Amino acid sequence: MxxxxxxxxxxxxxxxxxxxxxxxxxxxxxxxxxxxxxxxxxxxxxxxxxxxxxxxxxxxxxxxxxxxxxxxxxxxxxxxxxxxxxxxxxxxxxxxxxxxxxxxxxxxxxxxxxxxxxxxxxxxxxxxxxxxxxxxxxxxxxxxxxxxxxxxxxxxxxxxxxxxxxxxxxxxxxxxxxxxxxxxxxxxxxxxxxxxxxxxxxxxxVTWRLPASATRLVQTAFYPFSQFAPGTHDGERATHVPTVGIRRTAVDEVIDLAAGSGWGFLELPHRNTLRTDAETVAATADVAVRLLQRGTETRCEQAPGGRRLTAARIAVGAAHRDQVAAITRALRARGEIADGIRVDTANRLQGAEFDITVILHPLSGRIDATPFHLTPGRLCVLTSRHRHACIVVGRRGIPELLDAHPGTEPVHLKGFIKFPDGWEANQAVLAHLANHRVSAPH
Amino acid sequence: MTILTSLAKALAAYSMTPQQLTVYRHLHISSKPIVIVPLTLAGETNAPLAAMVGPDRARPTLIVTRQPRNRAERIEFAGRLASELLFPIETAAQQTQATGPGPNARLRVVDAPQLWVPNPAGIEFIRTLGRMTRLRFIEGPWAVPKKVRDLGIWLTWFAEQAEFADTGALIAATQAIAAVWATGQSDLEDGNLAAQMAWLAPPEGMDVAAAVSRAENPQLCPPAGPSTDPTFDRLFLEPALRDLATARNPAAHNAVHRRLTAMLEEQMRPTWELTWTAIDLLRDVPEAPRVPKRWEQQRDRFTSFHRYVADGGRPQAKRDSAGRSAQRLAELEQRMAAFEAQRAYDDPLVIADHRLTGEAFAGQVVDVDPARRVPGLRRNMLRPLVTVATGDQTHLDVGQHVYDPARNGQQAVIESVTETEDGWRIELELHNQMGSGLTAKPGSVPTLGEDVTYTSVTETFVRRRPWPTRDETPWTHGGPPPDSTPVVEDAAEDWS
Incomplete structure (x- = not known):
């Protein structure tokens, strides 16, 4: 073999x-x-x-x-x-x-x-x-x-x-x-x-970065015609969260879920909001900080004995620069522990690699889905930066939003067509996240 | 839609009065604009029906095709439009002045023609009419008059100019108005000139609400074209066209044609008036300081294109070659960035918008070291440090280049950003426009306590390798295309 x-x-x-x-x-x-x-x-x-x-x-x-x-x-x-x-x-x-x-x-x-x-x-x-x-x-x-x-x-x-x-x-x-x-x-x-x-x-x-838990989803959602396999097998990468929160919150639950399965979706109640939705921003920052507070450890082929997750190995991704600015402020307000966490837009995260990523879903809280938000590349970058786990934060109602906004871009004769289209890729990712969902209470 | 635009629209809807989006008008308005109100026949792409055209509000020229379903008549229509447009183009081109005193001065027209149409669909009409006529032969079996082809070349030029953000050559009235005022209605409604003008210039004695609902009535406010109102088509146009087709003799034909002309004039006249009112309204808004410079460049473009046509230049190609399309994209981007930056430097409301998105900040100078020097490659360089206290939420990082609109875009680099209790302190290193000496020219460095604004928005000019010509198209882009010489048979229509 x-x-x-x-x-x-x-x-x-x-x-x-x-x-x-x-x-x-x-x-x-x-x-x-x-x-x-x-x-x-x-x-x-x-x-x-x-x-x-x-x-x-x-x-x-x-x-x-x-x-x-x-x-x-x-x-x-x-x-x-x-x-x-x-x-x-x-x-x-x-x-x-x-x-x-x-x-x-x-x-x-x-x-x-x-x-x-x-x-x-x-x-x-x-x-x-x-x-x-x-x-x-x-x-x-x-x-x-x-x-x-x-x-x-x-x-x-x-x-x-x-x-x-x-x-x-x-x-x-x-x-x-x-x-x-x-x-x-x-x-x-x-x-x-x-x-x-x-x-x-x-x-x-071979993808050396993506864990086995992410390879299949990323491949089916974004690279349907490619064949690539993870460089590690299921047991080789593991995340362990030693500290159990005293009052367990949805944030803790989503972290535990992601530690076990590689994916977590923290779903906030449905609401139409501004891009810099305060609650979603706060939840995103909370997840990132909580990962550090609970002393998360990762084990992989580079560190078979396990190592402590540091701020520099966490990235927070978002679609817009104002969201990035809002999350940066929220992290700063949470004190020194968050120093070193990289917060950036999808464009700027291209090519970078982290152990755990926390992403603010581009369609969270929106009333419409524009071509900007539906570009498959944006979601692909956000969901393929991690070596261990990816936690998505968003509001309820994204599948309904997608259903209400099928792509309406004109199709031109002999135009360059790219598969999959963003609508389909978004649906695939959401379908997967639905199995890793933790709902935050009102 | 920016935050300020949203706010202005909400305010307009709340107060039922239009809100000004910019302090200045960033568009040159010719002293002698030429307005074209076109109408087309439903059912076929760009089948011209009629046009109202001219530089004189009181005396428009009315062109009505004698039989819109006859394709030869469309060429006839283009010929009559050519008579109206080519004359002012030629007149403008004849009056030139030198660009400067020196021996390298070129000639530039004193004024260039400016075309106005009611809406973006009007621009599309101009573009398609240009495409229909510019590639015709002027000799041989399917010859058209030379003026028809020349009209095609010029209409194509105007339509292509209209793709540029900073254009002043061909303007859609609805867009020009929407750039200055926000109404309390949707963008879609603003696309209807009558509905938009109902906010800005409601008829005597009518309030905005009444004027807006009046604008929804196609009998009182016919659509601004080129498509006509379907009810008008059914009740008036269709019967008239039928009568035209069955008219037995010239006298009968002329009678029907007079009827047709009268009813089409009735359809176009309100739009004609509204377009002129729009121009007058815009003319009353003060012009931004950088507009004359842009208009000068537009005159240069007109001058050089006129020379190209006068020298027997070929009509624009059907499709851009690889090099041409890349060059055009670069020019579109460069002019858009320049326009955006010039607007921001000129207009406090535009810069406010950039402050809201974090691409600019305004504040007070709290510390300044005007004589600071740093070692350069050959000698010490003057690099004053300025510290600005601001409450604006910027997301500009250290190392970002920013520019001072008040000092003609003086460049500075962000050295540090520190958060304070009530905002940020941004330390800037100034880089240029301070004179050549080791002490800054008076006024070129902000003083303590001065209110300053800096933005990252700038004109970009990139020097590049030359774009390849057709014959230099590289293998990655398909290689040099096969040479095609137009032949007479190209003009034959393919009916298969």
Whole structure:
């Protein structure tokens, strides 16, 4: 029997061969959440560079670039690695390794075997140089118009990304280009695949992050056509809550439920509210703090003996920035214990990993379900950041709200269609959460 | 809908008076606007029926198709509309001035034409009519007059300009009004010019409530088009068209056509008047300080497009190529961001909206170090520190760039945010617009006790690699498209 490690290793080797020996101009790798995407990017980049060829690496945000620079520079001691940045960029101390050079012009990095920069920065590059190899990380978050600008710089490209996460965004109504195979509002990978139907994406087979309890739901709800398995089996990950509350509340109950099953849904009474609904915000903050107060411990393949859950391993996710601000204030009001808990929007949590996540359901308390709230990527990001358990907080009535708001977006001829649609994905997640529900009293 | 808009709508509904959403009007209004009130025939996409058009409120030109079901007559309609529109376009293009004194100065028209339609559906009419006419041949078996094709090229240009947030070329009256005033009715109701204007300019001696219910009566306030009222279609239009089709001789035909013209004029006249009233109302709102600059850019665009057409430029393509669509998207985004920022810098009510969403804060300077210097790459740089006490709930983080609308968007970076008993203290490092010396120019650094506002909203201008031309389309986007030269047969209609 092959272990998950073996399967992942075989797939990585296949991807490397397809990219370096296949003579393909483009290779696409689809990755489910936590399947070792950036590890793959780091590894492919390192191996090509070590073999003697220059490599360009494209990421989407400065944080991702810094992360990749460190990863690659550590694997390539002695070979110079370039960090392409805007003028005046102050790299964090972790990036300043002896073999890292920082410059705002790519021609100032002539000796660098590997050059890493954001897509936006690459799109400004003015140079006569081209790179034989390029690796694009988070390619599903890059818009196709960006790809259009950077393609001429590279001969062969490896595009790695997670198709289930949030699509790139524009405030512009792009109906004008709907259905065009080069629609600039679509993701880089979507356009590349539409124009090059012979390219079949590779899929990473193992999610190292998601526990067995989450893999099945995330797969059926957000990746119905992919096959991926958890890297751990049921018993390997466990959550233990040693302290029993004296006066047990719904918050305690939902924590116990999530500790046992990996999922918990704290359901507040139905009410139509503002986005920053005080009760939901308070409940969300309570769950996060209570996890720490009760001395939660997690056991996993990294810590087989178990370890205490710290604030830094908890994330609180929400859809809107004002909700994030409200939850941050609520946590601050609960004292020092909450220091270090990351509270952020789905957009910014993309790519991050935590032990336990607490999320404010995007549709909680709303009177309507807009395309913004129905985007499957948003819910997918929120429900796939955790290694142990995910606790959702929301008001009663979300299924009814969904039923009342089927998608009404126009469908265009030859338009890019993405499965599953957000409505369906939301229903799947809700159906699952219904079995892990704790109702808060009035 | 923003918080302030919601509040304004609630207040308007409560008090039954429209509420002003912005202090200024952020739209240039031409001294000689051209209004077009189009009507189409139900049942077919953009079958023009009639239009009332012109720059003179008192003397509109009335164009009525002689037989709307006849497709050749639609070209005839376009030709008559061309006679009305191409003349002012040409007149405007002839009067130019230099952009500046130097040798690099270009020519810019003194004033550019500005078209008004009653509502967004009117813009759609302009766009579709442009699409219908711009790709026609002007010679060969299916030739149309050159002015018809030129009209198509221009209408397409106006409709494409209307996609930009900061446009001043083609304006829908309902949208221009809704940008300045909130009424107490829904957005859907505001889409009806008559209902919207009932709030702003109710008929003499009528209160808003009565005027709004009057606006619901299509007999008194016919729809602003291009679609006509179905009851009017059934009772008047349909019989007239039938008579037109069965008229035996020219005299009979002319008689029916006169009847048709009179009834269509009756349908269009109220909308025509309302559109002009809307323009007058908007003109009375003070213009925002950054409007003239934007209008100057719009004149530049008109000037260069006119030169393109005069030099025999080809009509706009049916579809954007890969490079063209990406370039266009970038321009749409850039102009939208710039417009949003300029509005915020100009208008206290717009900045208030940003304060409510946490993208801006206002407060008092409680500490300032105007002479602070930090070591730079070559020499020390002037980097004053300003500490602002604010009660606004911002969610701006350390390291965020913010801009001072009162100092022409002077850039600052948030150095720290500390919570106090009654709000926050935000420490800012100023970065530019203080002169080139090591001491700041007078007035360029806020003083102790000054009330200041900072926002993260800004104009973004990104320098990019050049967009690929058609022939440079990369493999990821389908490669260079096959060359297509238009041939006469393209004009044949496919009836299969």
């Amino acid at each position: 092959t272990t998950p490690h073996d399967r992942a290793e075989i797939k990585t080797a296949q991807i490397l061969t397809a990219f370096t020996d296949g003579g393909h101009r483009g290779v696409v790798v689809d990755s489910p959440p936590g399947a070792g995407k950036s590890t793959l990017v780091g590894r492919v980049g390192t191996e090509i560079a070590a073999a003697g060829d220059p490599v360009a690496v494209v990421a989407q945000t400065n944080a991702q670039v810094d992360d990749l620079v460190v990863k690659i520079a550590n694997r390539l001691p002695g070979l110079p690695v370039g960090r392409l940045s805007r003028d005046g960029y102050q790299p964090p101390p972790t990036v300043l390794l002896p073999n890292v050079q920082v410059a705002s012009r790519v021609d100032d990095l002539p000796d660098c075997r590997v050059v890493v920069g954001t897509a936006a920065k690459w799109a400004q590059v003015q140079t006569a140089r081209t790179w034989p190899w390029a690796i694009v990380d988070e390619a599903y978050q890059m818009r196709s118009d960006m790809l259009l600008l950077i393609v001429p710089l590279f001969e062969q490209m490896l595009l790695v990304g997670d198709p289930g996460q949030l699509d790139p965004f524009s405030p512009i109504d792009g109906e004008r280009w709907a259905g065009l195979p080069w629609d600039p509002m679509q993701s880089a990978v979507a356009v590349l695949l539409r124009n090059n139907p012979h390219i079949v994406p590779h899929e990473l087979p």
